[in-house]
Amino acid sequence: MPNRSVFFVSDGTGIAAETFGNSVLAQFDVQPHRIRLPFVDTVEKAVHAVERINEVERAEGKPPIVFVTLVHPDVLDIIQGARALVLDMFNSFVQPLEVAFGAKSNHRIGRFSDAAYSPQYHNRIDAINFSLMHDDGQSTRNLTEAEVILVGVSRCGKTPTSLYLAMQHGVRAANYPLIPDDFERMRLPDGLNGLRHKLFGLSITPERLSEIRTERRPNSRYAALDNCRYEVSEAEKLMRREGIRWLSSTHKSIEEIATTILQQIRPDRLEY
Template identity: 50%
Template sequence: MQYVFYVSDGTAITAEVFGHAVLSQFPIPFEQVTIPFVGSLDKARQVRLRIDECAVQSGVRPLLFHTIVDPAVREQVLQANAHAHDFLNTFVTPLEQQLGIKAEARSHRTHGMENTALYDERIEAVNFALSNDDGTSTREYDEADIILIGVSRCGKTPTSLYLALQFGIRAANYPFIAQDMHDLTLPLPLKANRHKLFGLTIAPDRLCDIRNQRRANSQYAALAQCELELGRVERLFRQEAIPFLDTTSHSVEEISAKILERTGLRRQLR
């Protein structure tokens, strides 16, 4: 088994993101271990021993992706029997030369509370998404940056929350349900904010699978019902010239990126 360690004196999110991106190119299984907040020599020694133990047990040197600012802590971890990859210094050293500025090494800068105003903005965006989820309230639609619409279980809620948490975008979402299908039109709150609307759709068989996980063998999850709802909602999107996206084969990260690309919404976080 090929072990992979993500080690950081912060959250380890940066090491994980970089590492996952690189390893996704290799079609083999990995046993992945994340160890955040390695900020002392004692913790660094514990990490080194754990990596060495895995090397002995597996017979294969682990991969080590790290983002550690403190040189002493970093050197202690690097004594481990592993193939090490330093994401920070790989880019920092050449950037210092290109910018003519010496980097100021400090932990917890990327995912910490360095800018409280931006952090508060992101939390407010998350609260907005929660308060305006699934059409529970339409009173704040004037404050929304975007309103996602579509049938139930097509990805509106997770996308709204991801846009809020990752980019500070105030995203509301509104579902079209079975009772709407007889005479499907845009309700007044959506008409009043028509320029903010973005539709999500999905393949009927995929929607059927998702709904069956929620309400197995129900009319709500029946393939015929999924086909009917999706057909009528997509027709509404076309009639009203509402941009929409098929989410069937896309992750929430990909859906969000495609929405930002097509709408031109500004990413609020810096």
């Protein structure tokens, strides 16, 4: 689908429209040009948005695709007049839900409008700070407060996974590297004593690990394929010996890894 643009138009941040729209687009083998237009909450802004959408339609010769999450009917009416395929996500779902619940929706603008007053929001901020403080084993202070501690060799995906768990689910996730000293002793780092029930391991294929490390330190022993094979093999042996649940991050997204961890360690966090 060359030269096809997709707009995400919202009277809030546009994150909900973009997240849903990208999930739908992922079902197709396409690479469209994505444009987010947030805070389109007045008639004047809607007119400017339509002008931009129509300008793209003229330039590309094809109607853009527009995902919208708009509450005000007058703003929505203007956007629906654009020369585009307009997919109204709210009306597609809100109206049937009003019938199902037997109640009218509150037409609230923006999923995050009063986030700062939400306990869940503050829990998420605390979890992010905790994960940053306990990244890569840099601190063992208050490590007992962790809900999950990711272990594995350097560059196998521990940091992005722990931050995703904190940001999206408010989980206090720490991560701790397994290094050659641990393999020689064939035991977990001393900082993890008594915390085995909170551990979850990540592994990766040596070939992929070598590629990632080469980007960071090219032509180094750290990135050499034989060294990566050694570290991965020893780390997996150690995790098996210690009875640590683990998975390979090689072909999994951060979202898939995080969901698997939650299913096994904190399934309650999948309910809210």
